[in-house]
Amino acid sequence: MSSNNPSNATNSNSNELDNSQLWNPDLAPTEESQRTWTWVNISALWIGMAVCVPAYLLASGLIAQGMSGWQAMATVLLGNLIVLIPMMLIGHAGTRYGVPFPVLLRASFGTIGARLPGLLRGLVACGWFGIQTWVGGFAIYQILNAISGQAFIGTALPFIDIDLAQLFSFLAFWAAQVYFIAKGIESIRWLETFAAPFLILAALGLLVWAYVNGDGFGSMLNKPSQFVAGGLREGQFWQVFWPSLTAMIGFWSTLSLNIPDFTRFAKSQKDQMVGQAIGLPIPMALLAFVSVAVTSATVVVYGEMIWDPVVLAGRMGGAAAILGLVFLLLATLTTNLAANVVAPANGFSNIAPRHISFKMGGFITAGLGIAIMPWKLLESAGSYLFVWLVGYSSLLGPIAGILIADYFFIRGTRLNVAAFYQRGGDYEYRKGWNMYALLALALGIAPSLAGFLTAIGAVSNAPAFLVEIYNYAWFVGAFTSGILYFLFMRGKT
Numbered sequence: 001m002s003s004n005n006p007s008n009a010t011n012s013n014s015n016e017l018d019n020s021q022l023w024n025p026d027l028a029p030t031e032e033s034q035r036t037w038t039w040v041n042i043s044a045l046w047i048g049m050a051v052c053v054p055a056y057l058l059a060s061g062l063i064a065q066g067m068s069g070w071q072a073m074a075t076v077l078l079g080n081l082i083v084l085i086p087m088m089l090i091g092h093a094g095t096r097y098g099v100p101f102p103v104l105l106r107a108s109f110g111t112i113g114a115r116l117p118g119l120l121r122g123l124v125a126c127g128w129f130g131i132q133t134w135v136g137g138f139a140i141y142q143i144l145n146a147i148s149g150q151a152f153i154g155t156a157l158p159f160i161d162i163d164l165a166q167l168f169s170f171l172a173f174w175a176a177q178v179y180f181i182a183k184g185i186e187s188i189r190w191l192e193t194f195a196a197p198f199l200i201l202a203a204l205g206l207l208v209w210a211y212v213n214g215d216g217f218g219s220m221l222n223k224p225s226q227f228v229a230g231g232l233r234e235g236q237f238w239q240v241f242w243p244s245l246t247a248m249i250g251f252w253s254t255l256s257l258n259i260p261d262f263t264r265f266a267k268s269q270k271d272q273m274v275g276q277a278i279g280l281p282i283p284m285a286l287l288a289f290v291s292v293a294v295t296s297a298t299v300v301v302y303g304e305m306i307w308d309p310v311v312l313a314g315r316m317g318g319a320a321a322i323l324g325l326v327f328l329l330l331a332t333l334t335t336n337l338a339a340n341v342v343a344p345a346n347g348f349s350n351i352a353p354r355h356i357s358f359k360m361g362g363f364i365t366a367g368l369g370i371a372i373m374p375w376k377l378l379e380s381a382g383s384y385l386f387v388w389l390v391g392y393s394s395l396l397g398p399i400a401g402i403l404i405a406d407y408f409f410i411r412g413t414r415l416n417v418a419a420f421y422q423r424g425g426d427y428e429y430r431k432g433w434n435m436y437a438l439l440a441l442a443l444g445i446a447p448s449l450a451g452f453l454t455a456i457g458a459v460s461n462a463p464a465f466l467v468e469i470y471n472y473a474w475f476v477g478a479f480t481s482g483i484l485y486f487l488f489m490r491g492k493t
Helices: 005-011 014-018 039-050 058-064 069-098 101-110 116-148 164-183 183-213 237-258 270-281 280-302 307-317 318-340 342-351 358-371 374-381 383-395 397-410 435-454 464-470 474-489
Strands: none
Touching: 014 474, 039 183, 039 270, 039 280, 039 318, 058 069, 058 237, 058 280, 069 101, 069 237, 069 280, 069 358, 069 397, 101 116, 101 270, 101 397, 101 435, 116 164, 116 237, 116 318, 116 342, 116 358, 116 374, 116 397, 164 183, 164 318, 164 358, 183 280, 183 318, 183 383, 183 464, 237 383, 237 397, 237 474, 280 307, 307 318, 318 342, 318 383, 342 383, 374 435, 383 435, 397 435, 397 474, 435 464, 464 474
């Protein structure tokens, strides 16, 4: 049985849903009055998430691996065009049925089993939330010292190892995010739509600065790669390109999973598809171009390459530094709220819907952001932590493969909305668990696991072919799990 009208499906079973252990108002399908997001709102959402320091630094990482500026920008663009495909496909279900990501998972993993992949997605967001909150708090700390002549630099407090001003700056930025969590998803939409034009202007402002002060866009745009004849890495382009492309896909692959959390509010499929097509690949490519051009200009202006925009703002000094840090604050706020709060908030709510609302799930996420003391993680783990988080994200490809196989190829986009909230219904499987989905998930992760453990240093060595597979982890996982799930489930629904 299927129901294409979420409102009818839920309204006709309102008493049953009120008593369901699988339902709360935040996990319920969106009603017509809630579907207010146009393509402009969806685009603004993506601009707010895309314009951030980690995304700005993507091109620098590729150039450090030997690519030319143009190769780096093309790789960033291609990676985002590829990840746009599962974004639109999985987002289709959110718009059609109005359900969030953890509820959509119930169709393939079961009413109880859906909690596992939902948590796997949410946990990586909790890690990023803490790190980005520290970045935002540190920007506040730098602004305070810039306008006070370094008056707020103090002695590190016992145990937490940061000074009092750093602590209060971190808590101030954390509190700003908690405010928007308390106001709900519509406040996040308002912030993203409000901030998007300013973030675009900030990026264009940096581009103008680079052109004026760097005598054009500088030599970096014309500098050849290290893969050309006589280069340091002659003939090694493809060895670098494929793992780099996988990393670009892995950067937003987590959002490709929980994109229904946002597309459920879209007015139409056209709005979600056009909004994503404009809002994701174009700003990411523009930011890569700005990153390369600005860094090229820093060689002319300061005599050295400065990739980090925070460091660059500090070198500019004066009002420019303060303005740059304010834009950094805004960029970090918009990215963190959309990318790293919504998914874990819904994921925690899905564990115990009658006791944990979206707001409570967001507060749990915020609490974990403090508890992990991200400044200590960054100090002790450094780049290792980012390798872990990005690598972990790429291992979530199998979930995307299963979702797409189930929704499009097993069910032909037909879902029974009421059964999402029922025990013993179409998505009960075996006591709420679909063992075929769990098996497909495990088999999709398995080929890349050895390479992942090697990358993070958990094991010293692994067979070369397994390490090589990890370079394609997202692709291997998505296709392996998707195909296996289709074979396992064909004819069983």
